[in-house]
Amino acid sequence: MAKLPAPVPALVERFGPHAQRTPPGGWSARGAPDRLVKTHCCFCGQQCGIELAVKDERVVGFEPWEDFPFNQGKLCPKGVKRYMQDQHPDRLLSPLERVEGQGFRELGWDAALARTAGEIQRIQGKYGRDAFAVLTGASLTNEKAYLMGKFARVAVRTANIDYNGRLCMVSAGAASKKVFGVDRAANPWSDIPKAEAILVAGANVAECAPITTDYLWQARENGAKLIVLDPRLTPIARTVDLFIPVRPGGDIGVFNAMLHVMIERGWIDRRFLAEHTTGWEEVERTVRRYTPEEGGRIAGVPPSLIVKAAEIWGPARTSFLLHARGIEHHSKGVENCLAALNLVLATGRIGREGCGYAMITGQGNGQGAREQGQKCDQLPGARDVENPEHRRHVAGVWGVPEESIPHKGLSAVPLLEAIHDGRIKGLLLICFNPMVSLPDQRFIGEALEKLEHFTAIDFFLSETARYADVVLPGSLMEEDEGTTTNVEGRVIHHQRAVRPPAGAREDWRIICDLAARLGAGDKFAYDSPRAIFEELRAASRGGVADYSGITWEKIDRLKGVFWPCPAPDHPGTPRLYEGGRFGHPDGRAHLQPVEWRPAAEEPDEEYPIVLTTGRVVSQYLSGTQTRRIGGLVDQYPQPQCELHPRLAAKLGVASGDYVKVESRRGAVVVRALVTTTIRPDTVFVPYHWPLTRAANNLTVRAIDPVSNIPEFKICAVRLAKAAPPADELSRLAPEAGGVR
Numbered sequence: 001m002a003k004l005p006a007p008v009p010a011l012v013e014r015f016g017p018h019a020q021r022t023p024p025g026g027w028s029a030r031g032a033p034d035r036l037v038k039t040h041c042c043f044c045g046q047q048c049g050i051e052l053a054v055k056d057e058r059v060v061g062f063e064p065w066e067d068f069p070f071n072q073g074k075l076c077p078k079g080v081k082r083y084m085q086d087q088h089p090d091r092l093l094s095p096l097e098r099v100e101g102q103g104f105r106e107l108g109w110d111a112a113l114a115r116t117a118g119e120i121q122r123i124q125g126k127y128g129r130d131a132f133a134v135l136t137g138a139s140l141t142n143e144k145a146y147l148m149g150k151f152a153r154v155a156v157r158t159a160n161i162d163y164n165g166r167l168c169m170v171s172a173g174a175a176s177k178k179v180f181g182v183d184r185a186a187n188p189w190s191d192i193p194k195a196e197a198i199l200v201a202g203a204n205v206a207e208c209a210p211i212t213t214d215y216l217w218q219a220r221e222n223g224a225k226l227i228v229l230d231p232r233l234t235p236i237a238r239t240v241d242l243f244i245p246v247r248p249g250g251d252i253g254v255f256n257a258m259l260h261v262m263i264e265r266g267w268i269d270r271r272f273l274a275e276h277t278t279g280w281e282e283v284e285r286t287v288r289r290y291t292p293e294e295g296g297r298i299a300g301v302p303p304s305l306i307v308k309a310a311e312i313w314g315p316a317r318t319s320f321l322l323h324a325r326g327i328e329h330h331s332k333g334v335e336n337c338l339a340a341l342n343l344v345l346a347t348g349r350i351g352r353e354g355c356g357y358a359m360i361t362g363q364g365n366g367q368g369a370r371e372q373g374q375k376c377d378q379l380p381g382a383r384d385v386e387n388p389e390h391r392r393h394v395a396g397v398w399g400v401p402e403e404s405i406p407h408k409g410l411s412a413v414p415l416l417e418a419i420h421d422g423r424i425k426g427l428l429l430i431c432f433n434p435m436v437s438l439p440d441q442r443f444i445g446e447a448l449e450k451l452e453h454f455t456a457i458d459f460f461l462s463e464t465a466r467y468a469d470v471v472l473p474g475s476l477m478e479e480d481e482g483t484t485t486n487v488e489g490r491v492i493h494h495q496r497a498v499r500p501p502a503g504a505r506e507d508w509r510i511i512c513d514l515a516a517r518l519g520a521g522d523k524f525a526y527d528s529p530r531a532i533f534e535e536l537r538a539a540s541r542g543g544v545a546d547y548s549g550i551t552w553e554k555i556d557r558l559k560g561v562f563w564p565c566p567a568p569d570h571p572g573t574p575r576l577y578e579g580g581r582f583g584h585p586d587g588r589a590h591l592q593p594v595e596w597r598p599a600a601e602e603p604d605e606e607y608p609i610v611l612t613t614g615r616v617v618s619q620y621l622s623g624t625q626t627r628r629i630g631g632l633v634d635q636y637p638q639p640q641c642e643l644h645p646r647l648a649a650k651l652g653v654a655s656g657d658y659v660k661v662e663s664r665r666g667a668v669v670v671r672a673l674v675t676t677t678i679r680p681d682t683v684f685v686p687y688h689w690p691l692t693r694a695a696n697n698l699t700v701r702a703i704d705p706v707s708n709i710p711e712f713k714i715c716a717v718r719l720a721k722a723a724p725p726a727d728e729l730s731r732l733a734p735e736a737g738g739v740r
Contacts, residue, residue, distance in 0.1 A: 031055060037497040038065055040484065041079040042139070042477035043620045045361025046070065046211050047486035048079055049559075052478055052497045059083045059478055059497055069559055070189065070486065076210035077618050077632060084629045085476070086498075090460050092473035093503035104461075104471065109505070112470050116428070117517035119453035119469075120156060123426040129157050129406070133415055133424045136374045137431025138165035139364035139621075140507070141482030141494060142547075143532040146380055146539070147511055147524075148430065149373030152406075154398055154523050155515040159409030160424060162376040164432045166412040168325065169366045170375075170707040171333030172359035178334075179341045179590055180576070181583025182544055183382060184367065184489045187320070187356030188562070188574040193218035194354030197316035199227045199309070201251060201340060202326015202713075206235035207617035209324070209360050209487070219320075225312045229254055230326060231612055232642070232684060233677035242308055245679055247300030248612045248714040251327045252596040255339035257295025257303070258310040259287045259346055267314030272348030276580040279591035283342055286593040298596050300679070318354035319347065325362060325614070329712040331600045331702045339594040351577030361487040363621065364477075368485030371545035371563075372536060376409040380536060381543020390543075397539045398523060411708035413438065413701060420447035427454045428514075430474065430507060435463040436622035436690045439699035439710045440665050457510055462624045463690040473504040480506045482529045483555065488574070490560035491550055508532065541566070544583060599714045600702030603681070607663060607716035609647070610682045613695045614713075623688035639689050640673040643719070644680040648672065653721050660722040661685060663715055666697035669725045683719065687712070692725065 033053035041048045049068025053061040062083055064073030095112035096104040107115075123132050134152040136145065145163075152161035173183035180186070192198065192215040206213045213236060220226060226240035229251060237243045246254055262268055263284060273280045292303035299306075313319060321344050327336040341357065349355035361367050373380040373394075380397075383390035385408050395402040410418055416434065418424045420443060427448075438444045448454065448467040456465040457474045465471050478497040485491045500506060508529060515524035526532050530552060541548035549565035550572070562572040582589045603610055618635035620626045627633060641659050643651075653659055655674045660667055661683065670685065670693065678684055687695040700715040 033060060036063055037478075037495050039478060039495045039497060040492055041075070042082055042625075043078050043364055044209060045363055045366045045487040046209055047364065047484055047492055048075055048211055050075060050079060050082075052083060054497050057498050059086045067559075070488070070490070071211045074211055074214060077635060078620055078626060081629050081631050083478070084631070085625050086478070088460070088628050090628060091501065091504070092459055092461060092471065093501055095473065096461075096471040098469050107470070112472055113510075113513050113517055116455040116470050116472075117514055119426060119455070120428070120518060123452060124156075127425050130159050130409065131424055132156060132158050132426040132428075133160035133410075133419070134158065135412065135415065135427065135429045135432045135434070136161065136163040137363075138163055138168055138366045138369040140369055140431050141365060141480070141484055141529070142368040142372050142491070142536060143482040143529040144507055145365065145369040145374045146372040146536045147508055147532055149380065150398060151511050151515055151524070152374075154400055155518045155520040156428075157404065157406060159406035160376070160415055160418075161374060161409060162412045162415055163369060163374045164412065164434075164437060165363060165366055165370045165375070166708060167437055167710060167712070168362045169328070169359060169370060171328035171330070171704055171709045172323070172337050173370060174334045174707045175337030175341060176359070178592055179338065179345070182576060183370070184545070184563070184576065185358035185487060186350055186576045187358060188488045188490070189215050191354050191356050191575065192216065192320050193222055193224075195219055195224055195316075195318045195320040195356075196354075197225050197227070197313050197319040199229070199313060199319070199321045199343070200236065201229040201321070201323040202328070203322055203324035203360050204230070204232070204234040204236070204326070204614060205322075205360070208362065208615045210617065212322075212360065225316070227309050227312055231679050231682045242305065242312060244299070244301055244305045244309060247679065248610050248682060249330060249332075249599045250299035250301075250596075251336050252332070252339045252594055253290065253295040253298025254301070254306055254309065255343055256287045256290035256594065256596070257292045257306045258313060259283075259343060260290045260295070261292060261307055261310035262314040262346060263287065265310070265314060267310070268346050269348030272580070273346070276348075276582070277345055277589045277591050278586070279593070280346075282593045283591045286595065300681070313343065314347070316349075319344075319349045320354070321357045322360055324360040326713060328359070329709060330714065331704050331711040332597055333704045333709050334706040335594045338592045342591055342594070345589055345591055351575065351580055353575070356575070358487070365484035367487065367489060368483070368491065371485070371540075373539075376411050381540035381547075382545035383543050393542065394539055397535065400523070413703050413708060413710055416444055416447045419451060422450065425452045427451055428457075429454070429464065429468075430457040433462045433464045433622035433624055435467070436687070436694060436696065439696050439712060440701040441694050441697045442666055443701065457507060458624075459504065460624055460628065462622070472510055474507040474510060475500045475504060480508070480529065483533060483552070485563070486560070489562050491547065491555060491563060492560045493552055493555045600711050601700045601715050603716045607718045609717050609719060611661065611663065611698055611715050611717040612682055612684050612713050613687045613699065614684065615688065616686045619686065619688035621688065623690070627688065636686075638671060639668070639686050639693050639695065640671050641719070642673045642675050642678050642684040644678050645674055645676060646680045647683070647719070648674040651719055651721055658722045658724050660720050661698060661717050662719075663698040663700070663717045665700070668693060668695065668697055669722045683717065
């Protein structure tokens with residue numbers, strides 16, 4: 001029988017269960033805290049410093065951590081309210097097991113772990129080792145990310161492990177590895193205010209990385225010129241010198257045409273290119289065809305805007321290029337990033353103060369989590385799982401034969417497709433909510449229903465965990481200790497503020513217990529996250545992402561250490577590529593020519609509008625945490641469809657009306673927000689909500705051939721005015737005019 005999700009009340013879908021609006025007992029009951037704990041925000045890749053206030057072993061508030069160098073006490077709305085989920089009534093406090101037709105019932109820990117381990121062994125015994133898969137998350141600490149990669153390959157011995165960073169940074173990482181040989185932001189954020197020209201491509205900085213906005217404002221106050229490429233006039237775009245409203249999928253047209261103009265005007269550092277790069281001649285031949293007129297046609301913008309962008313970027317003495325998911329979430333995401341890197345290297349402005357490049361990491365440990373071995377193609381230290389020398393080093397640290405380490409497995413989207421077609425029969429999942437975050441939600445739900453066994457580790461019953469056979473209650477960030485690596489490449493220390501509530505356990509303890517039940521207890525005999533980190537240091541030694549010279553004490557003393565840090569007396573490396581030496585064996589950057597190509601699904605007569613998706617300031621990723629915090633829900637309670645007045649007029653739609661947004665895969669009915677800040681041929685729907693509000697009901701399951709990132713940023717849809725959905729009808733107050 002197909003396994004269906006446990007029932008979800010309409011209120012849960014709209015607001016998240018029991019969205020928390022005040023601290024336990026109310027503000028008047030807070031009183032003076034017992035202690036303040038210096039730690040970091042649990043949300044985005046900026047990983048801002050924060051002091052959590054603890055009273056009676058509960059987190060009851062926060063104070064700014066003003067001397068942490070990245071954010072200097074500043075926090076966004078999510079950071080300010082992050083602690084308010086801690087005592088939430090939805091918190092899982094006991095393992096659960098599914099009873100067909102009845103939902104979930106509580107289960108003891110021994111029985112839950114025994115059932116999970118037994119199902120792993122049964123499935124692998126019947127179908128083979130790779131028939132059981134592990135999916136993990138980029139918001140795990142470095143210690144837990146390392147542990148999950150080792151657990152999959154040593155305890156479960158499956159090739160099929162991947163993580164939800166596959167939805168975030170992998171296009172940027174793949175491009176950086178191709179060009180630089182290193183997957184990391186090239187500069188600390190302190191270099192941004194020193195740049196004369198800054199280009200921000202596909203990054204809604206003010207909402208998705210708000211503290212980065214301050215760095216851009218500092219640069220502007222110092223006289224910098226700012227350029228923004230985006231289909232929407234985002235808050236940061238409203239304050240810049242040049243806004244280019246690029247059509248989704250058209251970024252290569254802008255980048256290549258800018259480079260075309262720069263070559264014509266002589267704004268190229270040919271000496272740097274000759275001494276420090278390869279591949280320039282082919283890049284130059286390619287962009288000769290990309291005139292401003294051709295680039296404008298591809299990007300859907302006036303050629304004059306491209307010329308103006310080149311005039312700002314080309315002659316500047318210092319510059320900084322930032323990009324995020326807007327150019328990465330494409331079936332040509334790697335190529336988009338390569339074209340951006342060509343702009344940086346053509347000027348020679350990298351590897352020195354105020355001259356740099358960075359991808360804006362989205363998830364909490366989006367940088368560190370992809371370095372520790374939980375990607376399907378990677379071992380700790382950002383090593384290659386197919387490289388014999390890399391495999392031998394890690395096998396030696398793990399104390400296993402090299403040949404026992406599985407080779408490359410499936411990445412996240414192909415892995416779900418393998419579940420759907422029956423090649424994978426079992427799944428262990430932690431820190432991942434594919435029933436909100438993966439494209440083509442109907443398909444994903446069908447896949448999860450086909451699993452013979454599914455165990456989820458989480459602290460709330462996420463939309464995905466509702467499909468599980470066993471749910472194991474794990475820990476919040478402040479209930480454990482460990483490190484993460486922020487957007488700059490700075491390794492930081494998350495201090496434990498409180499212990500998990502009775503009935504829940506630290507995630508690493510759960511994994512070690514499972515490993516023991518699978519017969520690998522001797523390889524997972526850790527007594528603390530610190531012990532895991534010490535092994536991580538050894539495993540990373542000599543790798544590209546070398547953490548071997550980093551200790552928790554050093555992190556605390558220096559307020560973070562930038563990798564690579566290959567020795568205890570090494571200060572870390574805030575700025576990569578100083579002196580013009582890059583990460584490839586020849587020491588050169590390898591430029592890559594890029595041709596534009598269409599998206600996997602372009603608009604047509606039947607579906608004439610482009611849909612693009614993204615985040616809003618008060619919500620985070622799949623919303624499992626932020627949709628349970630009342631103050632954040634109040635800021636943006638429901639997804640809205642942003643559309644231009646011209647399109648709205650054609651549809652007879654006004655702001656507040658409902659619209660049906662429909663693709664070839666599904667539909668959502670949401671309120672319209674009519675705004676001039678979006679292109680007339682494009683609509684935007686944020687993706688933080690589940691079920692009938694899920695933007696990923698619409699998106700296409702196309703992936704980049706190199707990074708395997710899904711194409712979230714462009715698919716074809718059609719719109720029509722709609723009646724309110726059924727669960728909204730009862731909420732329309734008579735005094736507001738009832739149902740319109």
